[in-house]
Amino acid sequence: MKAKVHSFESFGTVDGPGIRFVIFLKGCPLRCKYCHNPDTWSMNGAKEYSVTEIVEQVLKYRGYYGTTGGVTVSGGEPLLQIDFVIELFKVLKAEGIHTACDTSGITFTTQDQKVYQKYLELIKYTDLFLLDIKHINSEQHQKLTGFGNEAVLAFAKFLSEHNKKMWIRHVLVPTITLNDCDLFRLKEFIDTLNTVEKVEVLPYHTMGIPKYQQLGIPYALEGICPPTKEEVLHAKKILGVNLYETKS
Numbered sequence: 001m002k003a004k005v006h007s008f009e010s011f012g013t014v015d016g017p018g019i020r021f022v023i024f025l026k027g028c029p030l031r032c033k034y035c036h037n038p039d040t041w042s043m044n045g046a047k048e049y050s051v052t053e054i055v056e057q058v059l060k061y062r063g064y065y066g067t068t069g070g071v072t073v074s075g076g077e078p079l080l081q082i083d084f085v086i087e088l089f090k091v092l093k094a095e096g097i098h099t100a101c102d103t104s105g106i107t108f109t110t111q112d113q114k115v116y117q118k119y120l121e122l123i124k125y126t127d128l129f130l131l132d133i134k135h136i137n138s139e140q141h142q143k144l145t146g147f148g149n150e151a152v153l154a155f156a157k158f159l160s161e162h163n164k165k166m167w168i169r170h171v172l173v174p175t176i177t178l179n180d181c182d183l184f185r186l187k188e189f190i191d192t193l194n195t196v197e198k199v200e201v202l203p204y205h206t207m208g209i210p211k212y213q214q215l216g217i218p219y220a221l222e223g224i225c226p227p228t229k230e231e232v233l234h235a236k237k238i239l240g241v242n243l244y245e246t247k248s
Contacts, residue, residue, distance in 0.1 A: 003054075003084040004046035006039070006076060010061055016100040016128060016167075018069030021058050025084075028077040030104055030145040032134060033220040034173055036208025040076035051088050058097065070098025072130070079107045082118050089125035102130040105155030106147055119158070128197075129159055129166040135177055136186040144176060153189065160193040168196055172227050172235050173204040183238040190239070199244045201236050203227050 004026040009015075012022035024037075026046040035041075058071055071092055073085050078101060089099045101122075110116050133152060135141040141149035159166050168190055172178055190196055205226050212219040227235075236242070 001084055001087055002048040002050050003081050003088075004043045005049050005054075006037075006046060008057065011064065012072060015072040015074055015102055016070070016130060017098075018066055019064045020069050020072045020100070021061055021065075022072045022074055023054060023078075023088075025073060025075045025078045025081055027080045028075055028104075029080070030077065030106055030134075030147060032145045033176070034144075034171055034204050034208075036205065036211070037076070038208065038211055038215055038217055043080075051084070051091055054088060055091050055095070058092065059095070062095075062097070065097065068098075070100065070127070072100040072102055074102035074130075077104055077106060079103050079105075079122075082107070082122060086118065086122050086125065089122070093125045098127050099125060100128040100130060101126050102132070103155075104132045104134065104145075105152040106145075108151045108155035108158065110154065110158075120162075123159070123162055123164050127165065129164060130169055131156055131159070131166050132169045132171070133186065133189075134171065136182050136189060140176070140182070156189075156193055160195050163195055165195050165197050166193070167198040167200060168193075169200045169202055170235075170239070171202045171204055172232060173221070174224055174227055174231070176224075178227055178231060178235065180238065183235055187239050196244060199239050199241045201232055201239060201241060203232050 006024040006026045009022040012020040015022050024040060026040055027043040028041050078085055092099050108119060135144050135149060138148040138150060203226055209219055
C-alpha cells in the first residue's frame with residue numbers, strides 16, 4: 001500500500017504536541033477560500049511512498065520526539081487515504097510513537113457501514129485528532145468550503161463518544177468567521193464534547209497567495225486583511241481558549 005504524499009516536515013512544532021514528524025498527504029475535497037496550500041488539492045503529480053518507506057524516515061528522528069512528540073498526518077485531507085493512515089499508524093503504535101491526525105472530518109459518515117468501520121479501526125491507533133471546524137453555520141460552511149458542516153460536527157461527536165482526545169482548530173477570518181454570534185455558537189458546540197483538550201484560534205493570513213498566482217487560481221479573499229491582535233484575543237476569550245490551556 002502506498003500514499004500520495006505532498007511533502008514532509010521533520011521538526012514540526014505547530015501540528016500537535018512536542019516535536020513532530022509531519023506528513024502532508026495530497027488530495028482534498030474542500031476548497032476553503034483561505035486555504036494556503038491549494039497545491040495539495042489534487043492528487044496528480046504526487047510522489048508515492050509505502051508505509052515502510054515513511055516509517056524508516058520517521059525513525060531517523062525518533063530521538064527528538066521525547067515523551068510528548070511524535071507523528072502527525074495532515075494534508076490536504078489525509079482521511080481521503082484512510083486505509084494508508086490506518087496501516088501507518090498501526091506500525092507507529094507498535095513502535096511506541098504518538099500519532100495525531102489533522103483533519104477536517106469531511107469524509108466521515110455513518111451511512112456507509114464499510115467506511116464507518118474504517119473510522120472505528122482508525123481510532124484504535126490514533127492518539128489525538130486535530131479537528132478543523134471551519135464554520136459552525138452549515139450554510140456559511142458551504143460558502144466557505146463547498147460543503148456543509150454536518151459530517152464535521154458528526155465526526156466531533158463520534159470522537160467524543162469514543163473517548164478520543166481532540167484539539168479543535170478554528171481559522172479566524174474577518175467578514176467570514178469573525179462574528180460574535182457564530183463564535184458563541186461554536187463555543188456552545190464545543191462544550192457538548194467531552195474529550196477536547198485544546199482549542200486553537202488560527203489567525204487568517206495571506207501567505208498562500210503566491211501559490212494561487214503560480215497555479216493560475218483566482219484568490220477568493222483578495223483584499224481581506226488578517227485579524228488584529230485585539231480581534232484574535234476577543235475570539236479566544238469567547239471560545240474560552242485559556243480554560244483548555246489550563247486543563248491540558
